[in-house]
Amino acid sequence: MLDDFFIRALVAGLGIAFVTGPLGCFVIWRRLSYFGDTLAHSALLGVTLAYTLEFNIALSVFIISSLIALILIQLQKRTNLPGDALLGLLAHSSLAVGLVVIGFLTFIRFDIMGLLFGDILAVTTEDLLIIWIGGPLILLILKLIWKPLFASTVNYELAEAEGLNPDRAKAIFTILMAGIIAISIKMVGLLLITGMLIIPAAMARNISSSPQSMVIYSVLGGLLSVILGLFTSLQFNTSSGPSIIAASLFLFILSLVKIKQSIKLKN
């Protein structure tokens, strides 16, 4: 059954949605959407390196994204530039360097569109293995650091004062972000990964009253977006990434309607 490209894409997408749901909540809570973008842009460099050195793409993207995150932390310590300027600097320069390197690799034919926007035809059985081993691993680690990470998201000083070691949790979270980008890049494409992280979580925020329920709705929203998006992609021969993101946008708009209704009820 896994021979069918569509089934492979579906299994891969659902595996990704389980992970982007909870991580996306933290991206929204900690205001990290631009940070996610930066890591995703740097992924292009990871992909080109993977092709040059004939290396596994997911692993290569993971290493480059982690590296960019480390550089960012160092730059934040050593310069007086504001965080968003540093993020922009890293995002666009790593994207640019990645594209320049591609220009040199004339011996390989690149599907740039697939790289930027995802390609369901590209998902191999090996990718499935990476997603379904890496994904649960990311979730497990997230569960282990949930307490300190969440506490420091609410208030850093409280978490630090009461002995939760928020700095370590933050560092681990950064690596998890690099991890999800690495495993989802083929499917969603590097320009749209942040959308996959934040749109289902934003939808969930509209309809939830506690952090736990937001995580659950975010996962459900992601799963539904993948199913809707992939069927659309198959039907109309569109790129998988934009189709999934458009589906999640559709769900987000539905959640807004629900808010309107509850406001009406209150009055």
Added chain:
Amino acid sequence: MSLNQNILVKLKQAGFRINGKWLVKGVSLEIEKGKIVTLIGPNGSGKSTTAKIALGIYKKIDGEVEKYTNKVGYVPQKISIDWTLPLRVNDFMVLTENLKDEAINEALSLTGVIHLKDKNLGDLSGGEFQRVLLARAISKKPDLLVLDEPVQGVDFTGEIALYELIKKISDELNCGILLISHDLHTVMSATDHVVCLNGHVCCSGSPIDVAKNNEYKALFGEQASQILTRYKHSHDHIHTNEGEIKKN
């Protein structure tokens, strides 16, 4: 090992500076089990900074901090919570420690906000939120409680009741309390040890000793010192912006 087994936190000549400017320096104090130590001083005198040094929030400090416990409850002076988080009082109570429902209910009842348990944190008034903050800090039954102006924004009768509660908690849990307060009446009546700060330790000791002290009076004025005593004198030094002390 410390000589006194009851000591929870000990500051030795501790100080903290940002960009070369001292926020506070040369602070030595001890917090023992069952005792309430209070920091007083004007705005910007380094009270909250001293509390954060004791808590280990500031790491690059001068001097030394010895901390003998990890069971800490903290009520910060300022707390900004991002309302992108859907957070109810109940979720906030278990923020740093998993608590049984009874423990949550007990703490919320003690500070008089049990009826707010399922409310969204963002919908609380300032005084209500302050009571929730205090409830959260005491619910985990800590060894050390650090309370930075814990009753700000609480109504008058509530203020008295909460200070009584703090005293009771210190007795019942036998925990040490580091209290920062502007209410000199309370400080002088319910505290074991007072440290008067103004960028450095101006004076410290029992409430009666401190009230008699010249520097205390220079800082807080005649009326404040008359809460407990009727002494008279004047400030004998001035403070520069760098935190240095110059004799007149």
